[in-house]
Amino acid sequence: MSPTRPRVRPDQLRSRWWFDNPDHPGTTALCIERYMNQGITLEELTGGRPIIGICQSGSDLTPCNRHHMELAKRVKEGVRAAGGVPFEFPMHPIHENVRRPTAALDRNLAYLGLVEVLHGYPLDGVVLTTGCDKTTPAALMAAATVNIPAIVLSGGPMLNGWHGAERVGSGTIVWEMRRRLAAGDIDYAEFLSRITESAPSVGHCNTMGTASTMNSLAEALGMSLPGSAMIPGPYKERAMVAYQTGERITEMVWEDLRPGDILTREAFENAIVTCSALGGSSNAPIHVNAIARHAGVELDNDDWQRLGHGIPLLANVMPAGAYLGEEFHRAGGVPAVMHELLEAGRLHGEALTVNGQPMAANLAGRETRDPEVIRRYANPLVEHAGFLNLKGNLFDSALMKTSVISPDFRERFLSNPDDPEAFEGRVAVFDGSEDYHARIDDPSLGIDEHTILVMRGAGPVGHPGGAEVVNMQPPEALIRRGIESLPCLGDGRQSGTSGSPSILNASPEAATGGGLALLESGDRLRIDLRQGEVRLLIDEAELAARRQRLEAQGGYRYPEHQTPWQEIQRSMVEPLDRGMTLAPATKYRDVARR
Ligand code: FES
Numbered sequence: 001m002s003p004t005r006p007r008v009r010p011d012q013l014r015s016r017w018w019f020d021n022p023d024h025p026g027t028t029a030l031c032i033e034r035y036m037n038q039g040i041t042l043e044e045l046t047g048g049r050p051i052i053g054i055c056q057s058g059s060d061l062t063p064c065n066r067h068h069m070e071l072a073k074r075v076k077e078g079v080r081a082a083g084g085v086p087f088e089f090p091m092h093p094i095h096e097n098v099r100r101p102t103a104a105l106d107r108n109l110a111y112l113g114l115v116e117v118l119h120g121y122p123l124d125g126v127v128l129t130t131g132c133d134k135t136t137p138a139a140l141m142a143a144a145t146v147n148i149p150a151i152v153l154s155g156g157p158m159l160n161g162w163h164g165a166e167r168v169g170s171g172t173i174v175w176e177m178r179r180r181l182a183a184g185d186i187d188y189a190e191f192l193s194r195i196t197e198s199a200p201s202v203g204h205c206n207t208m209g210t211a212s213t214m215n216s217l218a219e220a221l222g223m224s225l226p227g228s229a230m231i232p233g234p235y236k237e238r239a240m241v242a243y244q245t246g247e248r249i250t251e252m253v254w255e256d257l258r259p260g261d262i263l264t265r266e267a268f269e270n271a272i273v274t275c276s277a278l279g280g281s282s283n284a285p286i287h288v289n290a291i292a293r294h295a296g297v298e299l300d301n302d303d304w305q306r307l308g309h310g311i312p313l314l315a316n317v318m319p320a321g322a323y324l325g326e327e328f329h330r331a332g333g334v335p336a337v338m339h340e341l342l343e344a345g346r347l348h349g350e351a352l353t354v355n356g357q358p359m360a361a362n363l364a365g366r367e368t369r370d371p372e373v374i375r376r377y378a379n380p381l382v383e384h385a386g387f388l389n390l391k392g393n394l395f396d397s398a399l400m401k402t403s404v405i406s407p408d409f410r411e412r413f414l415s416n417p418d419d420p421e422a423f424e425g426r427v428a429v430f431d432g433s434e435d436y437h438a439r440i441d442d443p444s445l446g447i448d449e450h451t452i453l454v455m456r457g458a459g460p461v462g463h464p465g466g467a468e469v470v471n472m473q474p475p476e477a478l479i480r481r482g483i484e485s486l487p488c489l490g491d492g493r494q495s496g497t498s499g500s501p502s503i504l505n506a507s508p509e510a511a512t513g514g515g516l517a518l519l520e521s522g523d524r525l526r527i528d529l530r531q532g533e534v535r536l537l538i539d540e541a542e543l544a545a546r547r548q549r550l551e552a553q554g555g556y557r558y559p560e561h562q563t564p565w566q567e568i569q570r571s572m573v574e575p576l577d578r579g580m581t582l583a584p585a586t587k588y589r590d591v592a593r594r
């Protein structure tokens, strides 16, 4: 227990309003009788014990988090050992690979649902079970809004996937096998068998995709126990940390240690820096900016470039590196990466964390145990591994993950000695992924090794939730000639497991008046990484004339709503650079205290 925090008295527990409220005897009795009918005793409900929610994000529909249904038992034992009473409840399911049209559509829905549960039920604190990509940000966004004591319990990554002696990473293998299937090297049976090898156990993706990134960043933010984020799902330490998390949340209630004490500007800056060193997902800026907005901290993509771009890549984990979750955990996990960053003066060591200690205290003595897997700051895999925030005459912000620019890509596009960080190309424009699949192999598009592929209509309004479709495969004819990637640009997202150096999350999107809507196939773009600029090379008068024509047609067209939630979210969702939050929701803070 942190010695500096005043201890909450039992009569100050929030749950007393429901269970021990003399002003509302009828309501109190109704709350008590319906929980007592489960066999819970009156003493448990009214004896001054913290009531601890366990937000269960695992289900048959969300297999990446499903082992939380077992882990929750250890959490409950920890809660009880510390004197609390656990109540488990479900979160809206979000499964990245299966949910159509996209799992991102459900992040804000799960957020809203969780805010209502945390606000409206007799909970003094909550354990947020997380894992699959959007479950982590949804939970943290809600914790930030409600601001009751909260702690994150990651489910941890799957065990490593193997094909013989070769590591097979979840997600990343799909991109590689798709190319081999397209090139005719393998048939569908081989394709399927190679992909299923990547997922050998319970847990979330074993690569540094969005799931591992967001769980690591929850720890970097100070919201989970030190060293817990990347313990593989099946390891015994995973169940042990579940128990410790249950104990700790109960203590946090007595300490009144809330997300608002932890999710400070310093914590978010630590997350940005850590994300670069991890080679984290390009979805991270969207989610971290969203959590920050709900926590009342101003954070934008300029902060990501300013603080993060110069940070070196330390985690040698796919897609940017060679290893997977098990080696990363054995090498010391998130604390070993942050230890290097702290020693290099890149972190705020004073940022408070859920165990009541400042980050620096948690990192003491946690240096890397395997400098091949978690590199020393002075010996990184890549210098300047963070995101560039590109701007220009088509959008205000678009991100490029520079840690995944391959030597081959550099050779083909960035090797002009007079202009080493810039290239120009002719664009081929697609309106959503169906259009892309229908036309990518059409020879009349004239796509060659110098073409820039553009995807639009894929932002949070154009494709409800924003589609992960910006990393586009070149036409099969090019792949057969050995051209495995082309530069891609778009207003959608990209899978965190993809190794493509795309320019993505362009905001504002085409569907809300963004400049990508004005682009035509055959236009030329200049991309200058040193200036941080993407420019459409036509004169302003032509651009204005195109805008006039588009407006006369009623703007950029996108598909009809399919469900009520798609319509509701489209009416109020903010652009990707602002976190894709729901505009009316970001003004609510500390709602548990009302
Ligand atoms: Fe769920 Fe990757 S699909 S974590």
Ligand code: MG
Binding pocket: 096, 133, 210, 468, 494, 495, 496
């Ligand atoms: Mg994804």
